[in-house]
Amino acid sequence: MFQINENYQKLPGSYLFSSIAKKVDAYAKANPDKNIIRLGIGDVTQPLAPAVIEALHKAVDEMGKAETFHGYAPDLGYDFLRKAIVEHDYKARGCDISEDEVFVSDGAKSDSGNIQEIFGPDCKIAVCDPVYPVYVDSNVMAGRTGEYDAKSETWSNVIYMPCVAENNFVPEFPKETPDIIYLCLPNNPTGTTISKSQLQEWVDYAKKSGAVIIYDAAYEAYITEKDVPHSVYECPGARECAIEIRSFSKNAGFTGVRLGFTVVPKDLTCNGVSLRDMWARRHGTKFNGAPYIVQRAGEAVYSDAGRAQIKEQVAYYMKNASVIKQGLMDAGYTVFGGVNGPYIWLKTPNNMNSWEFFDYLLENANVVGTPGSGFGPSGEGYFRLSAFGSYENTVAALERIKKL
Amino acid sequence: MFQINENYQKLPGSYLFSSIAKKVDAYAKANPDKNIIRLGIGDVTQPLAPAVIEALHKAVDEMGKAETFHGYAPDLGYDFLRKAIVEHDYKARGCDISEDEVFVSDGAKSDSGNIQEIFGPDCKIAVCDPVYPVYVDSNVMAGRTGEYDAKSETWSNVIYMPCVAENNFVPEFPKETPDIIYLCLPNNPTGTTISKSQLQEWVDYAKKSGAVIIYDAAYEAYITEKDVPHSVYECPGARECAIEIRSFSKNAGFTGVRLGFTVVPKDLTCNGVSLRDMWARRHGTKFNGAPYIVQRAGEAVYSDAGRAQIKEQVAYYMKNASVIKQGLMDAGYTVFGGVNGPYIWLKTPNNMNSWEFFDYLLENANVVGTPGSGFGPSGEGYFRLSAFGSYENTVAALERIKKL
Numbered sequence: 155m156f157q158i159n160e161n162y163q164k165l166p167g168s169y170l171f172s173s174i175a176k177k178v179d180a181y182a183k184a185n186p187d188k189n190i191i192r193l194g195i196g197d198v199t200q201p202l203a204p205a206v207i208e209a210l211h212k213a214v215d216e217m218g219k220a221e222t223f224h225g226y227a228p229d230l231g232y233d234f235l236r237k238a239i240v241e242h243d244y245k246a247r248g249c250d251i252s253e254d255e256v257f258v259s260d261g262a263k264s265d266s267g268n269i270q271e272i273f274g275p276d277c278k279i280a281v282c283d284p285v286y287p288v289y290v291d292s293n294v295m296a297g298r299t300g301e302y303d304a305k306s307e308t309w310s311n312v313i314y315m316p317c318v319a320e321n322n323f324v325p326e327f328p329k330e331t332p333d334i335i336y337l338c339l340p341n342n343p344t345g346t347t348i349s350k351s352q353l354q355e356w357v358d359y360a361k362k363s364g365a366v367i368i369y370d371a372a373y374e375a376y377i378t379e380k381d382v383p384h385s386v387y388e389c390p391g392a393r394e395c396a397i398e399i400r401s402f403s404k405n406a407g408f409t410g411v412r413l414g415f416t417v418v419p420k421d422l423t424c425n426g427v428s429l430r431d432m433w434a435r436r437h438g439t440k441f442n443g444a445p446y447i448v449q450r451a452g453e454a455v456y457s458d459a460g461r462a463q464i465k466e467q468v469a470y471y472m473k474n475a476s477v478i479k480q481g482l483m484d485a486g487y488t489v490f491g492g493v494n495g496p497y498i499w500l501k502t503p504n505n506m507n508s509w510e511f512f513d514y515l516l517e518n519a520n521v522v523g524t525p526g527s528g529f530g531p532s533g534e535g536y537f538r539l540s541a542f543g544s545y546e547n548t549v550a551a552l553e554r555i556k557k558l
Numbered sequence: 559m560f561q562i563n564e565n566y567q568k569l570p571g572s573y574l575f576s577s578i579a580k581k582v583d584a585y586a587k588a589n590p591d592k593n594i595i596r597l598g599i600g601d602v603t604q605p606l607a608p609a610v611i612e613a614l615h616k617a618v619d620e621m622g623k624a625e626t627f628h629g630y631a632p633d634l635g636y637d638f639l640r641k642a643i644v645e646h647d648y649k650a651r652g653c654d655i656s657e658d659e660v661f662v663s664d665g666a667k668s669d670s671g672n673i674q675e676i677f678g679p680d681c682k683i684a685v686c687d688p689v690y691p692v693y694v695d696s697n698v699m700a701g702r703t704g705e706y707d708a709k710s711e712t713w714s715n716v717i718y719m720p721c722v723a724e725n726n727f728v729p730e731f732p733k734e735t736p737d738i739i740y741l742c743l744p745n746n747p748t749g750t751t752i753s754k755s756q757l758q759e760w761v762d763y764a765k766k767s768g769a770v771i772i773y774d775a776a777y778e779a780y781i782t783e784k785d786v787p788h789s790v791y792e793c794p795g796a797r798e799c800a801i802e803i804r805s806f807s808k809n810a811g812f813t814g815v816r817l818g819f820t821v822v823p824k825d826l827t828c829n830g831v832s833l834r835d836m837w838a839r840r841h842g843t844k845f846n847g848a849p850y851i852v853q854r855a856g857e858a859v860y861s862d863a864g865r866a867q868i869k870e871q872v873a874y875y876m877k878n879a880s881v882i883k884q885g886l887m888d889a890g891y892t893v894f895g896g897v898n899g900p901y902i903w904l905k906t907p908n909n910m911n912s913w914e915f916f917d918y919l920l921e922n923a924n925v926v927g928t929p930g931s932g933f934g935p936s937g938e939g940y941f942r943l944s945a946f947g948s949y950e951n952t953v954a955a956l957e958r959i960k961k962l
Contacts, residue, residue, distance in 0.1 A: 159836070411850075424561065447614070
């Protein structure tokens, strides 16, 4: 008789955003007259940039003619896209990354869920707490996290690095040495980040302790302050200890287009085995490339027109971030984030817990946010609002919240 | 110090089609004057159907306007696509499959590589031999296959079901009871298939022995004979023991568009745990949907115009299959397949082994095929030619082969 992967049974509840979607759907069905504003899931709302639309149409036309039709893509992704990535995301920032270290994928969620596969079963992971739930959940599925304690909402074999108001949301080196350190910077959900010298300390720490950093830079386009690194490879030594995951979802509004990439430098090895070669094997065996038309759309993001248009989109969302931040402060909330990231992280009022505040906000303001506890135990008592709504909705949501 | 997944080190060489691509590239560079015809990898060459192109353009336009922009897709895929799938692929064939049992993905390769994740580490897999290499390779990565014996090119913990000329390429029930049975029908690479009553025997066998069938029906559109099942769910009992994987790559030429789906029926359980719910959890946690525009393209495949155009494409490739089959027979080869599948499977001449014949054909006819041994030990002494080239190239390739 076949057996299932028992680790799945350990997972409490469903994936965070699936749970929220179900809850909101139920409320909407029961209250069809309510105009719900969704600032929960970090999904963009602005249309794709004109340069991207143009590239998509052009690529679609190519797919309609035998002479220009494209079948299976090259394993690592098309050269034209990997060249643009290396040029603009790395060389322009002084990072030494070559095209054959870039792996184009269908998005950062897949990559951040799959990357753990190339590591051993006994590796111990460390995560910022709170953080994007995929890192922990994918390691639960792989059996690396030990047992779940429902009371503390923690896994026995996961090292949590609390990021709370008391430490300015900056993770501290854990007491126990981890094997894999997930860093999401700018952080989802807190919207906060760290300076270049702070990141350098993490790189030095990883090298010294034999750990690998999985650096999720999905939100780097939202950095506005000067001293904040956009890539882990801005720090010397990172080529020997860090993998970087990038997304087109947030900088270019590709949540429904699906495109991302992962960088695995050739200098990252374990007892002489190249992790870059392992990831290439995984990529070649269990994935078949992002669509040609989508890779062309990604290329357009790096064109002169694309870059200018994307910059405007980011500015649009960051204006929303200001609206949320200022509105919440006016209403007396304690707020964080929103300067180098598109998320506002707030302390729930009146000692409500995160899900209580979720219900309170949904029922009284018809505004959807994300309970902080969904991102980890240290997120309890916090709440995330996303800047990815439309400006009009964002303003309306804050008006409602102010009236509570 | 972090450790790697040591199972990767057991994998001999690189992924089959990556190896072939490298070999052909090297030959092409050394012989720039040669006109190489590629009938190796099963990549299509005909442009996307007009109905698909139209749907893509329309969806791209939608993505360019805020009112019709689409961000993250629903976890299982858009309703419009899952409805079309259920209607045309299942209800029309009398199969009882509901929309919430269909999981839209970025392709059958990802799904067939990832599906093993929901099973226990000690499950023993059985595979047709020869077969599409992803089933075994993905289980090697997961540590289920034991040790590799380079001499026999087999894994100690894999049950091989030889499919050779002597048994008409029909797998026989193995002596040892497997937990997971991979069936790829019509078979890649042999192009052969089995009758409905033969498939029913497999369903009955799986139910009796407590095994689950992973049924890869990527090539079902190429079935021309009446008694050959298109879906495993045509067989009573399959809802309790089978998962089906489908692709848009081969029926609609989506190799570069990336779309597929997997069906996990709610009746498939293990000690009361629903495998459908497990796959939903996996899908929701480690994947973020196929692009909206691609799902709209998939919907167009099922429109009246789309279905007519796709039928023509399939006929075009099956005409190539006839050209190859007849041409090889005229040249004195022993050939199989090409009737219910787009692949022709031939016995290599003069006791050449598969890779010897690969080199022979590449160097003397400048034609690329796929060595049978790359699909499993029983593929040794065989060779695969794909019908997915253009008609002109296919005719030219056969002219060259006849002249050898």
